[in-house]
Amino acid sequence: MDMREGPERIFDSVATVAEAVDARAAGAAVLAGGTWIMRDPRRGVALPERIVALSKIAELQRVDVLDDRVSIGAAVTHAGLAQAINGLAGLEGLAAAATGAANPAIRRVATVGGNLCTLDFAAADLVPALLALDAQVELMVADGGRILPISTFLAERAVLLKTALLTRVIVPRAATASAHVRLPLRKAGDYPVAIVSVARASGGAIRVAVGSVEPVARRWTALEDELSGKAVTPEETQALAEKTNDFMGRDGIEAEGWYRREVLPALVRRAFAALQKGGAA
Amino acid sequence: MTVTFQLNGDRCRFHDDPMTPLLDVLRQEKFLTGAKAVCREGFCGACTVHVDGEPVMSCLKPVGLVSGCSVTTIEGLSSGDQTLHPLQAAFEAADVVQCGMCFPGMVMSLSAFVRDNPEATRPEIKTAMSGNICRCTGYERIIDAVADHLEAQKSGRQAKETAHV
Ligand SMILES: Cc1cc2nc3c(=O)[nH]c(=O)nc-3n(C[C@H](O)[C@H](O)[C@H](O)COP(=O)(O)OP(=O)(O)OC[C@H]3O[C@@H](n4cnc5c(N)ncnc54)[C@H](O)[C@@H]3O)c2cc1C
Ligand code: FES
Numbered sequence: 001m002d003m004r005e006g007p008e009r010i011f012d013s014v015a016t017v018a019e020a021v022d023a024r025a026a027g028a029a030v031l032a033g034g035t036w037i038m039r040d041p042r043r044g045v046a047l048p049e050r051i052v053a054l055s056k057i058a059e060l061q062r063v064d065v066l067d068d069r070v071s072i073g074a075a076v077t078h079a080g081l082a083q084a085i086n087g088l089a090g091l092e093g094l095a096a097a098a099t100g101a102a103n104p105a106i107r108r109v110a111t112v113g114g115n116l117c118t119l120d121f122a123a124a125d126l127v128p129a130l131l132a133l134d135a136q137v138e139l140m141v142a143d144g145g146r147i148l149p150i151s152t153f154l155a156e157r158a159v160l161l162k163t164a165l166l167t168r169v170i171v172p173r174a175a176t177a178s179a180h181v182r183l184p185l186r187k188a189g190d191y192p193v194a195i196v197s198v199a200r201a202s203g204g205a206i207r208v209a210v211g212s213v214e215p216v217a218r219r220w221t222a223l224e225d226e227l228s229g230k231a232v233t234p235e236e237t238q239a240l241a242e243k244t245n246d247f248m249g250r251d252g253i254e255a256e257g258w259y260r261r262e263v264l265p266a267l268v269r270r271a272f273a274a275l276q277k278g279g280a281a
Numbered sequence: 282m283t284v285t286f287q288l289n290g291d292r293c294r295f296h297d298d299p300m301t302p303l304l305d306v307l308r309q310e311k312f313l314t315g316a317k318a319v320c321r322e323g324f325c326g327a328c329t330v331h332v333d334g335e336p337v338m339s340c341l342k343p344v345g346l347v348s349g350c351s352v353t354t355i356e357g358l359s360s361g362d363q364t365l366h367p368l369q370a371a372f373e374a375a376d377v378v379q380c381g382m383c384f385p386g387m388v389m390s391l392s393a394f395v396r397d398n399p400e401a402t403r404p405e406i407k408t409a410m411s412g413n414i415c416r417c418t419g420y421e422r423i424i425d426a427v428a429d430h431l432e433a434q435k436s437g438r439q440a441k442e443t444a445h446v
């Protein structure tokens with residue numbers, strides 16, 4: 001049976017990063033877990049004609065836990081990440097993001113790189129968790145590698161990902177506790193309406209990031225400034241979140257923009273309550 | 282492109298588009314219709330199969346990615362007049378199946394879960410089922426049957442241990 005018309009698709013399952021970078025330079029799109037790309041036809045988007053698969057590149061499947069940082073290969077799955085960082089102090093929020101997203105079968109397949117590189121996906125759970133932890137990403141192109149802050153990556157990824165391969169995410173172990181709170185409307189597999197990730201650094205500084213409310217996740221710097229140097233209760237952070245709520249909610253199938261924005265202060269309270277208890281949520 | 286993999290213990294070759302969902306290869310080429318095509322979005326779990334022993338959604342798995350892997354479908358878990366997988370037997374004994382649409386996927390998800398989590402609690406069983414939607418909403422009975430099955434396995438193990446002493 002002919003499943004598809006036209007010329008044969010080029011599908012390279014390469015063994016090294018160098019080969020994947022070469023394939024990219026030749027115009028191949030990256031296939032990681034496929035949980036996003038495989039739904040492209042349902043969105044009216046044709047599958048890429050030329051594909052490079054990452055599943056056989058051993059170095060992209062590794063998580064290295066060092067004293068001062070954790071290095072996460074781009075093809076590590078959500079389930080693999082959750083397992084590798086389970087119980088690491090300070091990374092509770094990232095672990096909660098990796099275990100709370102999607103459903104078990106998707107988490108076994110969907111990768112960290114796929115979560116960060118899907119341009120039109122506002123509800124990615126790992127993105128705000130990594131913003132709160134001040135992570136960096138490593139990109140590879142034909143003439144070499146480059147490490148950049150995740151916020152810069154998010155701002156420029158539409159251009160960068162035309163040629164680059166995301167190879168690693170580097171998470172500094174500077175936080176003493178972190179938490180990730182998400183609001184799906186139902187429990188089974190829905191995208192979260194809004195996400196709040198928070199992390200406290202050893203000096204006490206707080207970082208807050210919000211996902212799924214605007215088209216791309218971002219830090220909540222207005223709230224971070226208000227919190228700076230203050231010891232506040234979760235209820236007080238909720239009040240400060242109401243005062244500094246500068247988000248413009250996006251309309252989407254799960255919820256309208258105003259709702260995504262309105263739920264943020266309550267999620268902030270929950271996130272800080274979790275942080276007080278030492279993280280997670 | 283030709284993709285070669287193990288399917289229910291036999292060598293299997295597929296020659297066509299490597300981005301074809303594994304689900305379509307199973308149903309349309311191999312006539313293994315146990316895995317169901319329901320949402321095709323990774324949401325309902327009706328298409329769950331094992332790839333190298335781990336339950337995944339076959340609707341979102343490009344067949345090119347299973348090259349060299351071992352795929353097991355519900356037909357491979359137990360077929361025809363063979364004895365049922367103990368979890369299937371537990372479902373049958375407790376009469377939990379209603380229309381049956383979700384069950385091949387439910388069994389593939391939960392058979393791996395009980396293998397890996399012999400001490401699972403009810404909330405853990407529920408979490409494990411969060412990617413398997415049952416439109417007949419027979420959830421509580423399924424959870425009861427899984428819990429009973431784990432309990433039976435445990436007493437089986439204990440009986441064996443005592444017998445060895
Ligand atoms: C039922 C369901 C529920 C879901 N729920 C959630 C949820 O609650 N939270 C959440 O965050 N996500 C959720 N998702 C989305 C899922 O997490 C993402 O689809 C996933 O992270 C994508 O990873 P992947 O490896 O499957 O990516 P793929 O589909 O393989 O790729 C996605 C995109 O990223 C690009 N890409 C992938 N890796 C790289 C790389 N290393 N370098 C450059 N480009 C790359 C690809 O070219 C493609 O454009 C859900 C998905 C499903 C099906
Ligand atoms: S058909 Fe694959 S998850 Fe629903």
Ligand code: FES
Nearest residue numbers: 381383415416417
């Ligand atoms: S028994 Fe009918 S869908 Fe589950």
